[in-house]
Amino acid sequence: MLIFTQCLSHSVKAILFTLPLSSEERLKSRHRFESDNGQTLFINLKRGTILQDGDILQAETGECLQIIAKPEPVLTITASDPHLLLRAAYHLGNRHVRVEITPNYLRLAPDLVLQQMLEQLGVAIKAEIQPFQPEIGAYHQH
Template identity: 60%
Template sequence: MLMLTQCKPSNPDTVVSFTLALTAEERHRSRHRFEMEDGTVVFVRLPRGTVLRDGDILQDENYCDLIRIVAKSEPVLTVFARTPHLLLRAAYHLGNRHLPVEITPEYLRLSPDPVLRIMLEQMGLEVKAENLPFHPETGAYGHQSHE
């Protein structure tokens, strides 16, 4: 079993031993056991509050193996609006529910929820069910450590 104890920033030129595909929720787990597709077991043991991002590099405690984190595709709802103001209104209402939301100038993305889908459609937004990597905001008080 690999014990992954260090997180380094993304570097596409880094040669890695493995890749580990994780959902958005899994990337928020700073201490967890994961099994890779080939059956290899890895244990992530990072400082509490560490949120992994797509492309981050994890190193094992013996400095032998490097693992690249990949954002795994998962079911999501992608929300589009006719106007920036309507998209901002949707972000406000979703924020009031304290949900993980990916925010961009073009769309919002969230985990599937039939009640929220109806609410957003009633507000005049287009909601599309997709299977894509999900990159929600980490929150104003979250911290990211990549030293």
């Protein structure tokens, strides 16, 4: 069993594994996984660590793995008017929804009630399977 205890801030050349994780799985600081070759991988990071796409974890024995944002069901929100997209972001933030924010779109986990609210605002909504990388919060440290 490999136990990964460090999140490295620098690039590593020898990555032994890649581990695709959903946005929910990336919130867990302790988790057990099986690699493609059947090896047990255990993540044991500092409580509150939120993993991001591209993060590199190092095992106690030196092996490294890279975290990949796994594609998952999402709603992608776009608008022809930037002000409308900002309004949508405001209303989602007012509901404390985990949202991926970019200049061109917002992305969130599927939710029928939120989808109906967004439709009433007049934004375009597309159900997709994409990597979901929500904001981690202003007061959270990586």
